[in-house]
Amino acid sequence: MPKIAIGVPVYNGQEHLSRTLNSICSQTFCDFNVIISDNASEDNTAKICARFVDADSRFLYVRQKRNIGPIENFRYIINQCQTKYFVFLAADDFWYPEYLEKNIAKLESVPSAICSVSEVVFGSNGNLLRESNGTFPLEGGQIDKLKKFFSRLPNDNSRFYGVFRTQVLQKAFSNNISFHVGDWYLMALTLLSGTHIEVDVVLMYREAADYYRYMKQLKSEDVGFLSNAFPVYPMMCAFMRLMNFKQNIQVLWPLLRLNYRMFIVYAKCNLFKLRSSASQK
Secondary structure (H helix, E strand, C coil), rough: CCEEEEEEEECCCCCCCCHHHHHHCCCCCHHHHHECCCCCCCCHHHHHHHHHHHHHHEEEEEEECCCHHHHHHHHHHCCCCCCCEECCCCCCEEEEEHHHHHHHHHHHHHCEEEEEEEEEEEECCCEEEEEEECCCECCHHHHHHHHHHHHHCCCHHHHHHHHEHHHHHHHHCEEECCCEEEEEEEECHHCCCEEEEEEEEEEEEEEEECCCCCHHHHHHCCHHHHHHHCHHHHHHHHHCCCCCHHHHHHHHHHHHHHHHHHHHHHHHHHHHHHHHHHHHC
């Protein structure tokens, strides 16, 4: 049994997938296995994966019979694992060589920590754009961690791609996640089990996503007016159902502020798109 399992969920990832998988092969920490779950891709993803599976016995490739959606693809991978540690790597991101080594060492040195993530940079096709604002440590009491996490959202959720203690992440994924910003919800759930720590050096590159990606997702899900206007509201309700009354009172204000901030963000995006469409006409 290797010490860590690496999960690579992918759908039509041919553009960057070779770069991603090569960064795994280049790790200084070598005691791992890799599970690639292909969500019924329609491009050359399978051929790229076959090269790595043939060359390295640590790689396992699974192709889903149909597209099961991103959350279920992530869930499928984590449920296959029995290693001590686990980490996701998106098919368009990559690690610097010491990513696994330094994060695992950090977790080994802090028994109360359940997640370690390095600093992260975002870029486009390899060109650096900005540093992540979502990898800060979350330590202290349970409520203090949650209040700090929710208060500093919305930011990128790069901690989702940190190194986790496998059982904690599996427990989080056992919950229903049928709503927007499910990755925020998952991270909040893991904070109920321990702390998040940070390796204060850049060891991960993330490909910058389409700015309107989440808006497109909301429209495709047909979530209704309330959830469209306040996209974090269903996540807030789901999380508060897990807490007792006293805990809910303590985290309610940062959650309400988060809903308001996301309402403003999405309203501005919609206004910008309307103006752009009008100017093109």
